[in-house]
Amino acid sequence: GQQLNQSPQSMFIQEGEDVSMNCTSSSIFNTWLWYKQDPGEGPVLLIALYKAGELTSNGRLTAQFGITRKDSFLNISASIPSDVGIYFCAGQRGNAGNNRKLIWGLGTSLAVNP
Amino acid sequence: DGGITQSPKYLFRKEGQNVTLSCEQNLNHDAMYWYRQDPGQGLRLIYYSQIVNDFQKGDIAEGYSVSREKKESFPLTVTSAQKNPTAFYLCASKTGALNQPQHFGDGTRLSIL
Numbered sequence: 464g465q466q467l468n469q470s471p472q473s474m475f476i477q478e479g480e481d482v483s484m485n486c487t488s489s490s491i492f493n494t495w496l497w498y499k500q501d502p503g504e505g506p507v508l509l510i511a512l513y514k515a516g517e518l519t520s521n522g523r524l525t526a527q528f529g530i531t532r533k534d535s536f537l538n539i540s541a542s543i544p545s546d547v548g549i550y551f552c553a554g555q556r557g558n559a560g561n562n563r564k565l566i567w568g569l570g571t572s573l574a575v576n577p
Numbered sequence: 578d579g580g581i582t583q584s585p586k587y588l589f590r591k592e593g594q595n596v597t598l599s600c601e602q603n604l605n606h607d608a609m610y611w612y613r614q615d616p617g618q619g620l621r622l623i624y625y626s627q628i629v630n631d632f633q634k635g636d637i638a639e640g641y642s643v644s645r646e647k648k649e650s651f652p653l654t655v656t657s658a659q660k661n662p663t664a665f666y667l668c669a670s671k672t673g674a675l676n677q678p679q680h681f682g683d684g685t686r687l688s689i690l
Binding site: 564 | 581583617618619620621622625635667669676678679680681682683684686
């Protein structure tokens with residue numbers, strides 16, 4: 464199946480640094496979602512984006528729906544040790560049939576050095 | 578407490594056996610999903626169900642079966658036909674409303690003895 468191009472694959476940063484990751488696709492999406500997964504647990508929704516150009520924040524997290532509708536990014540400001548985990552992007556192309564299925568990136572693994 | 582409950586957390590299977598993974602939700606969600614997660618491969622869709630008594634194959638349905646007899650429950654059976662079943666299995670659900678996000682359970686890790 465199709466996958467989103469998510470980068471970087473992994474990051475190792477110092478506590479307090481800002482983090483940026485992104486997802487791109489050759490297809491247009493009408494929904495972008497960002498999830499975080501801790502080891503041995505299910506993904507937890509961080510931010511949902513529904514409009515091109517939309518910029519949404521959730522605490523220290525900010526995500527944007529690209530104006531071309533083919534990309535999205537997630538920023539984390541002032542990272543802390545509990546930000547460690549794998550971050551996934553997911554997109555939905557449409558509202559009918561197979562377009563309703565989520566397409567997933569392969570994840571960005573984040574490590575934070577205290 | 579509302580949520581999605583997957584059980585068991587860890588499951589072991591002997592070769593040639595079928596095993597069933599449980600997924601129950603009390604969120605009154607219409608749609609439910611099963612994903613398989615392998616290291617470095619992200620989430621791959623096995624089966625999904627948008628309403629009771631209806632389900633569709635995902636991208637990797639071979640060797641798996643599901644049922645949706647109740648709105649709250651969407652069990653996944655890993656059959657002996659699945660030759661590489663060792664993985665982390667995730668169940669998700671969402672409302673029927675368009676563009677609403679999926680929410681996940683905590684997963685079941687299946688291993689072959």
